[in-house]
Amino acid sequence: MKVAYYSPLPPSRSGIADYSALLLPALRERVEVVVAEPGRRAPSADIALYHVGNEPEAHGWIVDALQKRPGVVVLHEYVLHHLIAGITIGRGNGRGYLDAMERELGVAGRLLALGVLDNLLPLLWETQPERFPLSGVVLDQAHGLIVHSNYVGERARAAGYGGRLWRIPHPAWPMAHVEPATDVSGDPLIGCFGFLNMNKRIPQLLEAFAAFRRGRPGAKLLLAGAAGERFDIERRLERLGLTDGVERLDYVPEERMWSLMAACDVLVNLRYPTMGETSGSVIRALSLGKPLIVSDVGWFCELPDGAVLKVPVDEYEVPTLEAALGLAAEHGASLGAAAREHIGREHSLAHVADEYAAALGTAAGADAVDEAVLWRIAEAAVDVGIDDAPRLARAAVDAGIVT
């Protein structure tokens, strides 16, 4: 079986490119894969697999290909407003944006979109994308859907997606020994990795860390990742008196990131609002057996309780986070052991690649299989006078024989 594989790949700097770089070799051991490239003719294959995220530059060409040929979509995040705006308005196709908003919200959606196009309303993909995910544009073309979390699966179903759906965990990187970086330190050293913006709850983290550091003056916070536009992190650090307590690093290459993570005593990965995304940083942290603090939302709240500390996003978020920093530093060993155990059980690369191969095999061939089996069942049923085909099909589905 041949699979046409659509995804950004390194050197593209994105979590999905890293994901595919990890998955592809393992998938190639199980099925024949031909990687599609932007601007080239679509490869011929039995089934196409489209990795879709929210970045128009990285994923626009993938959605274009999907619209020409439906296939299995890996929905890496549920909210795709930025992507859809990019491939419609960004290409001078305002009508496409109006249609997408109308599909999502009916006439009200179309009117809102008109407001955006006429500059009467703020850009919705910047101000409140989570309210208008626009993933329907992609779901309509999906012949099968792969998600990483129940959260996204349930939202897709609620949006009317009725096709085949598989929840396949994010794969973990095979672990070799990682030498901890020696040029960072703290007692404890707390790390936060990835793009730094309001969504990652950096203001709340800084406030909680400032309070935590009053009791633990040796504590240090390592913030590694590029900061978002209009997010003046330096001014915030000054205001909180944290210029000494926080170490800032911009984008760090993969190998350096691993060694920095390994040097940390506690890792933090907060999120709100969630776009339904998973986090490669979280998977890396759990693989390293590090105590990890996450927000109690979306995919993050599906992580096992014993393996991570979950902070609800509410009015007590900052004090809860402060307490969690102390708990994580104190119970690092038990949290880390549970994290490793969870990763080994649920996220092993071999297991994930097996699940992909099964999903792709089913997506490519199950219709023909179902038809063959149902035909024989129906033939036999007709012989005994039962000719209600829909009921027969439902019975076969209920029995688990066909999908």
Add this chain to the structure above:
Amino acid sequence: MRVAVCAPQVPFVRGGAELMADDLVGALRARGHEAELVTIPFKWYPGTRVLDQAFLWRLVDLTESDGRPIDRVIATKFPAYCVRHPNKVAWVLHQFRQAYDYDGTDLGQFSDAPADRATRHAVERLDGIALGEARRVFATSRNVADRLQRFNRIESELLPHPPQALPYRTAPPEGFVLSVNRLDRAKRIDLLIAAAKAEPGLRIVITGEGPDRERLEQLASGLNGQVEFTGRVDDERLADLYARSLAVYYAPVDEDFGMVPFEAFLSSKPVLTTADAGGPLEVVHDRETGIVVAPDAAELARACVYLGEHVEDAMAWGRAGKAIAERVTWDACIDALLS
């Protein structure tokens, strides 16, 4: 208790799985239960036909019979464990291995075509549903349990089954190595014939029938009476062959378990097997209850010669095996299956 034992049946084929189902019914009845064998003919090819078979089992209603409830269903193999019952227990002797470890090998059934891939995954999904419904899942060997865990993430309890009831006895070894098995390529009887070719002094007796017989007879032609094919034999003759043999050869490719090692042990005979035989290795321990060699004719021939020259070792290893086999009883099995 009223118990339905569910097992598929391949018409005109009778092997260990069929014996096990019959013996289970007999053992239940001997302990005062009402037991009945429920079976449906099994044909697993071509292509998607295997799913029709599962569907047949899903249609079977075993909640009651003749107005009286059936208290327990014990299913032993795919697709019989697809049957629906509120008190279903799976005692898994085999999954449909063509969809699992045989897939992609010469023993597999499904090609790389999308429809074949989808059928193979449909079997896997169905196993998840059918075994997930069972109140308990037992595996007859560690090999089966590991496969359930590896492919389906199903935890099972290890419960080996006792071998068939034969008039077991022992007698002084008469120098031949016995093969008791269905004549099927996966049972790797050709390796024993190749060993006989490599060692002109080696005598072998091959019992059983199967589709590979003609090929095996051709392989054995010209061996000047070293190899004897008996075909299927009755219980008395089989027990006699076991009793008089030097050792028993049993080396299928990654077998789930098989009753032959226990039958050999109950006759106080050691077992010759290979390091890749799977389930048999759970009881055949090298130079304790038999000899384990690489799947290589020359090595197998050397092991046969060793046993012929060290009969005392062979007898001692056979006795050690007997002590293991005697611990597997129907009482323990039925207690577990009905608890």
